[in-house]
Amino acid sequence: MNVGEYLRKKREREEDQPVFRKMCVQCRQPEFSCFCEHIKSFDPKIEFAILIHPLEARRRVATGRMAHLCLENSHLIEGHNYTDDERVNALIAREDAEKVILYPGKSAVNLTQSQTDLSTLFPPTKKLIIFVIDGTWATARQTMNVSRNLKMLPKICFTPAAPSQFRVRKQPQPECHSTIEAIHHTIDLFGDSRGFKASNHEHDHLLRLFGIMVEGQLELIRKASNPRRPSGKSTWRTKSRKKQSDAAHYPVGIQEKTD
Numbered sequence: 001m002n003v004g005e006y007l008r009k010k011r012e013r014e015e016d017q018p019v020f021r022k023m024c025v026q027c028r029q030p031e032f033s034c035f036c037e038h039i040k041s042f043d044p045k046i047e048f049a050i051l052i053h054p055l056e057a058r059r060r061v062a063t064g065r066m067a068h069l070c071l072e073n074s075h076l077i078e079g080h081n082y083t084d085d086e087r088v089n090a091l092i093a094r095e096d097a098e099k100v101i102l103y104p105g106k107s108a109v110n111l112t113q114s115q116t117d118l119s120t121l122f123p124p125t126k127k128l129i130i131f132v133i134d135g136t137w138a139t140a141r142q143t144m145n146v147s148r149n150l151k152m153l154p155k156i157c158f159t160p161a162a163p164s165q166f167r168v169r170k171q172p173q174p175e176c177h178s179t180i181e182a183i184h185h186t187i188d189l190f191g192d193s194r195g196f197k198a199s200n201h202e203h204d205h206l207l208r209l210f211g212i213m214v215e216g217q218l219e220l221i222r223k224a225s226n227p228r229r230p231s232g233k234s235t236w237r238t239k240s241r242k243k244q245s246d247a248a249h250y251p252v253g254i255q256e257k258t259d
């Protein structure tokens with residue numbers, strides 16, 4: 001091997017090395033895609049408990065964490081089997097609040113189709129805690145199956161009005177929504193019944209932030225798909241392609257055939 005060939009191979013090896021970037025501790029994104037400057041927190045008058053699966057927590061695109069950063073009084077609790085989870089059990093034990101879980105099923109109250117006023121179903125004299133499982137449909141179902149405390153909670157669901165905008169991941173059905181979209185829709189439905197003025201559209205910030213994140217990720221995928229891009233690094237290419245074929249996201253809001 002001559003010197004020129006040696007240097008060329010050395011350069012190729014260096015280019016194949018993973019690039020370690022500084023991560024933002026709040027949104028867990030690399031600095032170049034940190035979305036913290038766009039976060040605007042607000043009080044939806046509902047206490048959301050976002051139950052994030054460990055696999056979901058490691059994803060670059062974790063919309064449950066994104067929602068948690070925007071929602072005042074929300075909880076982000078990582079786990080799989082919550083049966084003995086102290087934080088979850090403490091929330092379930094709260095006597096000052098109604099507790100429900102956003103999860104489709106035969107026994108779920110469909111908020112969209114409900115003939116009863118939501119302020120009658122959930123009187124505002126008590127606080128409202130809504131548990132939301134953040135994960136793929138498969139991991140959400142596993143979590144529900146093994147978590148005895150979550151199984152006991154009354155279920156709510158809704159019929160989505162529009163397809164998901166989560167174009168970074170394949171959705172199994174157009175009505176399947178990301179966690180942040182599902183939370184936005186839930187706030188929309190409860191709105192005034194909780195004393196939150198939905199007509200002010202403060203909660204639409206969740207969708208704006210989501211849109212910024214989706215566009216950012218698509219831009220990275222587009223750049224990574226172009227092998228002649230200026231940076232010449234290939235670390236994003238393989239990772240981004242994997243993301244495009246990611247497993248379907250938890251279809252919050254649709255009604256399942258069976259419980």
Ligand SMILES: [Zn+2]
Nearest residue numbers: 024027034036
């Ligand atoms: Zn950040």
